[in-house]
Amino acid sequence: MKAKGTFLTSILLTAIWAFSFGQKGVEDGSQWGHGEDSINCLKNYSLYREYARLNNYKDAYPFWTVCFNECPLASKNLYIDGARMFKDRIEKETNPEKQQALIDSLMLIYDQRIKYFPKDEGRVLGYKGLDLLRYQRDNLDVIETANGFLKKSIQFSQHNSSAAVLATFMTSSITLFRYERMPADRVVEDYALVSEVLDKAIARDPDERDLALVKNNVDQNFAACGAANCEALIGLFGPQYETNKTNGEFLKKVTDLLDNTGCKDSELYRKTAESLHKLEPTAKSACELARLFKEINQFDKSIQYYNQAIELETDPKERSRYYVELGDITFREKNDLPRAKQYAMKSAEEDPTNGVAYLLAGNIIASAKNCGENELEKKALYWLAVDYFVRAKQADPSLEETANQYIKTYSQHFPDIETIFFHGYKEGDAYTIECWINETTRVRTR
Structure with a gap:
């Protein structure tokens, strides 16, 4: 029994001695360690912090090193100050190899901070x-x-x-x-x-x-x-559209990205552009939508947006251009010649220098196949069409070549002298075209 008691006493005394001697924080996971080691850590921490506050990193470094190695849980300041010290040394070091070693040490400081302060x-x-x-x-x-x-x-x-x-x-x-x-x-x-x-x-x-x-x-x-492509952008933003269709910032970002990436023919572009137009309607956005829907043969919707563009536009020259585009789609796609002619004339009223309006009017008149009951009445359409082509190059001299080509083409369809004589006319006489046109021209022969 005595031997056993002596043995237990010996173990207890050894444990007390070890505790009083100390244990580092890095070993027991405490902030400062225990015993003499905790006193040592507190002392080194206090000294390094004092020097660091004065930006005296050279004198702070030895004391900081002790804390970094022995009590890594002492404080986050250990890592904040350590990063500053090493960045200062990196920026002053001119030797590439030594600088690389310092960068590696800086990364180690960050790694250790993550280890001991994972949040x-x-x-x-x-x-x-x-x-x-x-x-x-x-x-x-x-x-x-x-x-x-x-x-x-x-x-x-x-x-x-x-x-x-x-x-x-x-x-x-x-x-x-x-x-x-x-x-x-x-x-x-x-x-x-x-x-x-x-x-x-x-x-x-x-x-x-x-x-x-x-x-x-x-x-x-x-x-x-250049990394973006249509498939990737549509895959990214398509699922987000429904919840963001009233979010102007989202819609503008998506339309800009799709536009810059060449994806304007996509359904997503049309949907985002339409939603953005509803939030922020402008003549420009209405015209763009009109052109987009024209490209996919949705002509009624295209016409709707052209009318919006005309209504919203304040610049007569721009309105003139919109009327020409509206007249063209009404002529070629809806085959509504009287209405198309009206749009062409409104275009010319808005901007008398827009020769394209007269070219459009001339082509509309030349296409009015249902006007006229006899050969002269049908061929008379070409007289008036040529009149408009002449007005086109007078309004805009840059269109002279195009207008002359139309004049040459349609002049070949003028009636011959026998036909006009048969109907009681001679060259130069006034001639009124009825039907829905109701305009006066002059008699000519081919």
């Missing part, structure tokens, strides 16, 4: 990516590594991501794409991630100018980089 992982990964690119932006391997850090940072932090992280991540993705280190669909995926985060961040803090600026730059850079 900071998203933010610290952002610091890693930004600092790697700050010091090694010309190395594609480094850009690829930094891009990975930044993406993970955004995935962790979401709308709490900094503007710098979001902007730099997108820039690095585009750079990797341009050097064929990243496929186009990855760039689209990265853009989708950044856009979603930015939209949420801006919704939470609409007055934050940095976020709005980053969003604008990200949109512009993505649109210009």
Whole structure:
């Protein structure tokens, strides 16, 4: 019994001795450690902090090193100050090999902060990516590594991501794409991630100018980089349309991207452009929609938007152009010649120098096959058509060649002298064309 008691006493004394001697924080997971080691850590922490506050990193470094190695849970300041010290040394170092070693040490500081303060992982990964690119932006391997850090940072932090992280991540993705280190669909995926985060961040803090600026730059850079294609953009934004069809900012972004990527013939472009026009109707947007629906043979809808464009437009010259386009579609696609002629004349009224309006009127009249009951009445249409072609080149001399070609073509259909004589006319006589036209011309022969 005595031997057993002596043994237990020995164990107890050994434990007490070990505790009083100390244990480091890195060993027991405590903030400062225990015993003498905790006193040592507190002392070194106090000394390094005092020097660091004075930006005296040289004298702070030895004490900081003890804390970093022995009590890594002491404080986040250990890593914040450590990063500052090493960045200062990196920027002052001129030897490339030594500078690289310092960069590696800076990354180690960030890694250790993540290990001991895991709640900071998203933010610290952002610091890693930004600092790697700050010091090694010309190395594609480094850009690829930094891009990975930044993406993970955004995935962790979401709308709490900094503007710098979001902007730099997108820039690095585009750079990797341009050097064929990243496929186009990855760039689209990265853009989708950044856009979603930015939209949420801006919704939470609409007055934050940095976020709005980053969003604008990200949109512009993505649109210009060449990674986007119609299939990818439609796949990305198509599912978002229904919930955003009254969101003007979303609609403008999507229409701009689809336009810049050559996707204006897509259904998604038409839908977003129509929704945007409903929110912000302009003559220009109405005219664009009119042309879009004309291209897919939806002529009634096209006419509807041309009429809107005319109603909204304040510039007579623009209204004149819209009337010509409306007249052309009414003539060629709806075969409503009287109405088409009215539009051509309204175009000329709005802008008397618009010779195209007269060309249109001439072609409409020459196509009025149902007007006239005899040969002379039918051929008389060509006299009036040629009159309009002459007016076209007088209104706009740049159309002379085109007008002369029409004049040459349709003059060949004039009646011969026997026909006009048979009907009691001679060259130069006035002749009124009835039907729905009701205009007077002069008699001519071929």
